[in-house]
Amino acid sequence: MTTRNAPADSLEVQLFGGFRQFVPNGTLLVETGDAKTVADLRREVERAFGGDDNALMLLKASAFATDRRVLDDESERFPSDEPLSVLPPVCGG
């Protein structure tokens, strides 16, 4: 999520489910640079995962979200003042 602890031009995104095997603390620091849209943010998260093919494959099937809603339009601007999360495929129950 976006946090006060993240350096300027970066933000923290929360990770859940299967991402915890790649990032056990569930938080990924992402350089935002010129990123404005959800698609831009996805590219930056891809970069943050480096060459981890398993993480990248899971990311491809994942959605971005705030605490209020899933950001299902990749061309949408992501809010800079709300926590952001990456949600892998879900399986409650």
Place this chain on the structure above:
Amino acid sequence: MHLAVTDRPLDGNSALEFCSAPGHGAVDLFIGRVRDINQGKSVLGVSYDLHAALCSNVFAEIAAEALDQWGRETRLWLTHRSGRLEVGEASVVAAASSRHRDEAFKACRYLVEQMKHRAPIWKQEHYVDGDSEWVKGHALCGHG
């Protein structure tokens, strides 16, 4: 309606008490439990991870849709556990009550099916052989 995620044990009786009204002749209760085998592997337990804030919003959306479809007087209950559960423990309790059985059956099933497809909840199975695995699920994005 009563909608919640919790790390405490779930109670079906509370759902039945809540989903009750003098004019309601039907109540449908669903309890999902951790089972001891999945896809041929012996399961010891399951760890549930969830996004609590978003889960609350998704549960509210699903419940509102159910009320739209089966009437505002329908009473609804949906609760889901988080954390580590052992075999036999309840992971989800859903209930619906209404004047007649058809609405109660359909509303209760709607809560469960929509929760499984839309709620930000994930489960990691722990197997007897010491292995653990995150269970594959339903993508929330259009390209997954």
